[in-house]
Amino acid sequence: MSVDPQALPPVRPQPGAAPLRVVREPDGLDLAAAEQAAAQFLAALGVDASAEGLRDTPRRMAHAYAELFGPRPFDLTTFPNDEGYDELIVVRAIPLRSVCEHHLLPFVGVAHVGYLPGDRIVGLSKLARVVEHFARRPQVQERLTKQVADWLHAHLRAQGVGVVVEADHSCMTLRGAQTPGTRTITSALVGTLRDDARTRAEFLALVHGRHPAGL
Ligand SMILES: Nc1nc2c(ncn2[C@@H]2O[C@H](COP(=O)(O)OP(=O)(O)OP(=O)(O)O)[C@@H](O)[C@H]2O)c(=O)[nH]1
Numbered sequence: 729m730s731v732d733p734q735a736l737p738p739v740r741p742q743p744g745a746a747p748l749r750v751v752r753e754p755d756g757l758d759l760a761a762a763e764q765a766a767a768q769f770l771a772a773l774g775v776d777a778s779a780e781g782l783r784d785t786p787r788r789m790a791h792a793y794a795e796l797f798g799p800r801p802f803d804l805t806t807f808p809n810d811e812g813y814d815e816l817i818v819v820r821a822i823p824l825r826s827v828c829e830h831h832l833l834p835f836v837g838v839a840h841v842g843y844l845p846g847d848r849i850v851g852l853s854k855l856a857r858v859v860e861h862f863a864r865r866p867q868v869q870e871r872l873t874k875q876v877a878d879w880l881h882a883h884l885r886a887q888g889v890g891v892v893v894e895a896d897h898s899c900m901t902l903r904g905a906q907t908p909g910t911r912t913i914t915s916a917l918v919g920t921l922r923d924d925a926r927t928r929a930e931f932l933a934l935v936h937g938r939h940p941a942g943l
C-alpha cells in the first residue's frame with residue numbers, strides 16, 4: 729500500500745510500540761514508457777543512440793531517474809527518553825543527493841539535523857533516512873529543508889527541530905550561470921529552536937562544529 733507520510737497524522741509511539749513504517753511508492757512509475765521517452769529525447773537532441781555504448785542508454789536513463797526518485801522504506805524507531813535527556817541532539821553532515829525540479833539536474837551537499845527531545849528519542853540513523861526520504865523526488869532546496877523539519881517535529885513530538893542544508897546545484901554550476909564553487913544554504917527551525925534565542929544559537933554553533941561552551 730502506498731502511504732504519503734506527509735498525510736499521516738502526528739504519532740506518539742508508546743513505549744514498546746512497533747516503530748512507524750514509512751513507505752512511499754513513486755506515483756505512476758512506468759519504466760517502459762520512461763525508456764521509450766528517453767530514446768525519443770536523445771533522438772530529438774540529435775544523439776545517435778545506435779552505437780554500442782549508447783544502445784542501452786534509454787533504459788539506463790529510465791532506471792537512473794527511477795532510482796533517484798524512488799524512496800526506500802524505513803522504520804522510524806524511537807526509544808523512551810528515560811534519562812530525561814534535555815539537550816540538543818545534532819547529526820552533522822548527512823550526505824544529501826537530490827534533483828532540482830526545474831532542470832532535473834542533481835544538487836548535492838549535506839544536511840545538519842538536530843532536535844530537542846520530548847519524551848522520546850529517535851534512532852540516529854533515522855534522521856539520515858528522513859533526509860533521504862524527502863530528497864528522492866524532484867525538489868527545491870527550500871522545500872526539502874522545511875519538509876524534513878516539519879515532518880520530524882510532527883512525528884517525534886520533539887520540543888524543537890532544526891535543519892540546515894548546504895548544497896551545490898549542478899544546474900547552476902555546470903550550465904546556465906556557470907558558477908562553480910557556489911553553495912546554497914537553507915535552514916528551517918521549528919518549536920523551541922525557532923522561538924528560544926539561546927537554543928537556536930546553540931544549534932547553529934553545533935552545526936558549524938563549535939560547541940557553545942567552547943569544548
Ligand atoms: N529557489 C530555488 N531555485 C532553484 C533551485 N534549484 C534550481 N533553482 C533555480 O531555478 C531557476 C529556474 O529559472 P528559469 O529562468 O526558469 O530557468 P533557466 O532559464 O534555466 O535559468 P538559468 O539557470 O538562470 O539559466 C534558476 O534560477 C535555478 O537556479 C532550488 O532548490 N531553489
Ligand SMILES: [Zn+2]
Nearest residue numbers: 828830831899
Ligand atoms: Zn535546476
